[in-house]
Amino acid sequence: MLEIKNVHKAFGDNQVLKGVSLKVEKGDVVAILGPSGSGKTTFLRSINFLEKADKGEIIFDDIQADLAHATKKTISLIRKKTGFVFQNYNLFNNKTALENVTEGLIIARKIPKKEAIEIGKRALDKVGLSDRYDYYPSQLSGGQQQRVGIARAIAANPDVILFDEPTSALDPELIGEVLQVMKELAKEGTTMVVVTHEMGFAQNVANHVVFMEGGIVVEEGTPKEIFSHPKEERTKQFLRRVVGYEDYSI
């Protein structure tokens, strides 16, 4: 369904991505793990052109494009097939929760306002915010804001939703509510690519885990393969560090 091939990206002379590829099938939940600075965010952002890769290819259903030289039209097409959830929520501060969700539907997708509001309410209901339609972002907790962010991403029913560390800006007690929503989405068969430091989510919800370090994919496989039988020394080291895993080699 979605394939990204051989992405390269440098910031100045800092080569951040050195040929990253990823294949996503419909219904997949892909977790991307890796130490800070390994290029996870940059990779995710280059998929929907928030970052312009120096080299790379994207094949998204019937669209095929060069990540370095895509036309405006292709970029717009791919963005409409993609939802993005940001680490810092990035809600529109001048809009209510419901307006945050409907904005893209009405303005970009030309869905009639009435219908868009229905869709928006349904999306907010789904993330457990049926009582917060008319609240502004400043009136919501971090967890609630991120759930609006998720509702905004899912409302247009995109083919894939990209999550960039959706819980890492949250207070620990608010992480659960967001992960719960993501778990529900996964259960319904939503295709998701999630950059995360939540090992529990990667292990229990994802069906495919990618470990990145130093701008390359070091190892990928099922959660079991990665968490229980990692092959690469770097993966083992990482897991030992973040989860204190000692029993992975059983």
Next chain:
Amino acid sequence: MLDITVIWKTLGRLATRVPYTITIAFVSILISTALAILLSMIKIKKVKIASALVELYLSFFRSTPGLIHILLVYYGLPLVLKPFGIILDASGKDLYSIAALSLSYAANLSEILRPAYLSIDKGQHEAALCAGLSGFQKEYRIILPQVIPIALPAMGNAFIELIKDTSILFVIGLTDIMGSAKNIITNGLGINKVEIYIAAGLIYLVITTVGNWGNHFLEIKCQKVKKHQ
């Protein structure tokens, strides 16, 4: 002793110049705002050569007095336009005044607009694009509605400054409030100077008080909108 009746009579005569003065200020406000938007856009988008020129423009106009701008425009503009076959004579004093105020205030206003625009975090720009909005829709629907309440009160203050600055246009012979006060003094062979300047001052006082009052309301309105940001 001050002659109150002179003040009173002068007030009446100067009041007739208020509409003219306000018109010049108003047109200058419109042009300088449009120009400031253009200057800010060039700087924000970092347009190659243009942004260097804008930088030069801003540093000149922001670090030289308004009086210089007026004299330069009045004596300089005809020289600049002459090679293009446009011959300006010295009679269109209101046009020179508007040109000078517009150029001068565009620089000030752009230094209000640009930081206000840049205060909206990059994340909201990206989120708008991810939601499928085009560049223009993003600005129009998401960014500018947040920039305007931030910039407006400071712009209002600048507009009031601009109105007060019309008082130096008399140097090129504009018969605005100040220019006509000068004329009254000249025609009266220099008597009652103080009374006449007091009258002129009172007129400006009324105008700026009304302006400040309006700006105060604007500020409250903006504060209400901004509450959520």
